[in-house]
Amino acid sequence: MLVLSRKKGESIVIQDNIEITLLGVEGDTVRLGISAPSEVDIFRKEVYLSILESNRASAAPETATMKSLVEKYRKQIQGE
Structure with a gap:
């Protein structure tokens, strides 16, 4: 620093x-x-951390859904 x-x-x-x-x-x-x-985002740290957490939370269901779909199609390809 x-x-x-x-x-x-x-x-x-x-x-x-x-x-x-x-x-x-x-x-x-x-x-x-x-x-x-204007293209540079400037945030107070506590606001920035809140934005990151919100982004992670909203992406989590999509990640779980994608993992589920990948597993489903992997099983279909392998003939399970």
């Missing part, structure tokens, strides 16, 4: 097209501004 120190108004740049600026610090809260192309 790269750790950087920044003062209010200072930025970091990631590659050529993402800029993160420290907007302010109030107690334990840090405000960041992020400039990035």
Whole structure:
């Protein structure tokens, strides 16, 4: 993990097209501004993890169905 120190108004740049600026610090809260192309998705980590879990949950029934179908057709091919 790269750790950087920044003062209010200072930025970091990631590659050529993402800029993160420290907007302010109030107690334990840090405000960041992020400039990035519209095709770059930016999420708070807890939201991102929720999206991943939701995607896994919705894909799970499809995976089980596919495994069931593969097993069914494997048996048919083998003449069981």
